[in-house]
Amino acid sequence: MTTMPGRDPKLALDSADSFRSLAGRFVSSIRMHVNYAWQDALADLGGLVASATNLTLAVEIYLKTLYILLGLQVPHTHNLLRLFSGLPREVQEALTHDYDAQECPSPEIACGITLQLSTRPLTSDDPHPEERPDHSLVAILGRNKDAFETWRYLYERADQRVSTFEYEFRWLDNAAAVFRARALSLLG
16 A cells, blocks of 8 residues: 555544544434434534534545545545546445445435525425435535535525525435545555
8 A cells, every 4th residue: 555645544534533423413413204304403503514514524534535545646626526536446436336235224214404595485486405316426426526615604605596405414424434444444
């Protein structure tokens, strides 16, 4: 293994673990049934924002840890899909395989929360969030490619139009678990 000079993969891994753990506190505090999770999230909007920010940052750092451990130049981006796509093809395939092998929850278990914001009251004419049936790794990373920047600046996004934000915590955490496991195997 040739690590990226001047970068500490162990510190990166520890940092990602801490951000993931912070995110997990909010997720574990909400009821997981689809009919109640959003209610609990609305009761703690700051916790929702912090959790989404921390989990997407953890995913980013796990990916960057893989770059370090593979001896690759670490891109200066928060874009999760771009980071994943920059890994060697065989690493992408292995990560995708491991992600696909994870257990899918039953339909009544919440896997994410959709938040719509506007400075005006929502009406029945406003767009409704779309169903997201594709939970493949590439789809999740694509939909959440800029989630770190989106969620950390959420307070700047409210205006007259309706803005929709998704926090796909279950799928992002699955990705984090797979990236972490691969980094640990490379770390030795």
